[in-house]
Amino acid sequence: MSIAQLAKDFGVAPGLIHYYLGNRDDLISGVLNRYYRRRLEALPALTGDWRSDVEIISRSSFELACEIPGVSMYVASHNRFRLFQSVAPGEIDYGMALFNHITSAFLQGGFSPDQSALAYHLLAQYLLSSSISAAGRQSPAEHSSYLRGKFDSISDTRYPAAKIVGAAFSGLGAEYAFDAGLKLLLDGFANWQSNEVAEVGKSQASRAPRKPRGARAT
Structure with a gap:
């Protein structure tokens, strides 16, 4: 521009x-x-x-x-x-x-x-x-026919994983991929947070003062 x-x-x-x-x-x-x-x-x-x-x-x-x-x-x-951004005062x-x-x-x-x-x-x-x-328009579903043709034409023995996964890959649409990816990302954040809380709890427990052996409860 x-x-x-x-x-x-x-x-x-x-x-x-x-x-x-x-x-x-x-x-x-x-x-x-x-x-x-x-x-x-x-x-x-x-x-x-x-x-x-x-x-x-x-x-x-x-x-x-x-x-x-x-x-x-x-x-x-x-x-x-x-x-x-570059903004004026106010x-x-x-x-x-x-x-x-x-x-x-x-x-x-x-x-x-x-x-x-x-x-x-x-x-x-x-x-x-x-x-x-x-x-x-980069999602596989936008080019499904082309991709399926390529995967159908490859050797089962030379590219076995590509052959198995290719059909499912060819059908991935933008909205489905976005929804699935967002869920995985949020799940990761949630697990990360819960693990961090657990580690903090362990750390605090390890620093708590312990009663000497034989001490009576009052």
């Missing part, structure tokens, strides 16, 4: 775009800030049930990302404005606001700051890759 091309598309002088919108980076950040605002405003208030809250956040974010695929494509290839950085909302869901669920940071990152990466796959 260039300011000159935008000016041509809108039939105005490039100077007008610079005057009202700033430079190219300002324009990109403005678009992303509006996108993050839409993501945030589509979400209900947090309930304190981290799994329900994160699932709602994930599904809503995935739907919007599929609706506006250009944002995911940009974020996947550029680090600038991936999260935080304006809201909705990238920051969305980050605060999602990490709050994990913190309210009892995750530590370190756990919340990693959980946010893993979730963001999953949503990004899933939305790009859906937008680019």
